[in-house]
Amino acid sequence: MFNETEILKGCRSFDPQAQQQLYKKYVSRMRALCVRYARDREEAKDILQDGFLKIFSQIGQYEATGTLEGWLRRIMVNTAITFYNRNKKHYHESLDELLIEHTKEEGCYIKGPVSEDPELFSEATYTHEELLEALNQLPEGHRIVFNMYHVEDFSHAEIAEALQIEEKTSRSRLFRAKKALQEYLQVIANRTTKISNI
């Protein structure tokens, strides 16, 4: 078992054992990041593999100013953004809007005002799978903005630059994403309550 300094040293000289150690140490956290950005499991896998290959090629550029994990997360997020930018040519935001409308018609959205009950947004109320299920209901452009802003702490200016959109677009996507998520989470909470009542 290597410590972090040895792993870094080994990875810089392209040592296969050190590379595998780094992979084993961070794969589960990086996968958690990838599944939030990807459309499905397969895309998450592709992002994860591409991200790790970038990490191993660019590890020489890592200066120990911040944490290694922070640097790895940055690379993974950038890889996910590259995937999104590559695929968005085939994916129009107007389609996103259509999808939201369609989902509303299908009855997945709750009609009426959204609950502001803090219990509804308690971490203990949902499992990771449920949170991810709600996140995956969002259109791709909305999901990526929500992730970048709320989980990775990017600013709207940074998001706009990375996704090649305007800042106001980023803000409006975040607003819609949050609104839609609140509604989806309420559906999930109601479903869970019904099941536990049975």
Added chain:
Amino acid sequence: MENDKNHIGDLYQKAFSDAGWDDPEDEQDWNAIAFELDKKRFYRFSWTRFNVYYCGFIILLVLLMVFLLARYLMLEENTFKKNNPTHPDSGNVSLIERTEG
């Protein structure tokens, strides 16, 4: 940084900022990455590992040896012809002379 974070943002940040996600296919995924890394390693210069530069050097050595061997054989043949001008293999005796005897 804009200050419009709310419950839902906190919920996701708490749940996912430090979360892990295990997958039984980790080993398979590593194999795919290791295969790509092996390819990259092959094109990377190193004194201690076999790589494209060693491979090129070996091919160059083989070609050089083939060239030197061919040149040596040609020189041998020329020397033989020079030293034995009447020998049938020297090329100085015609076919008629050789058959006549």
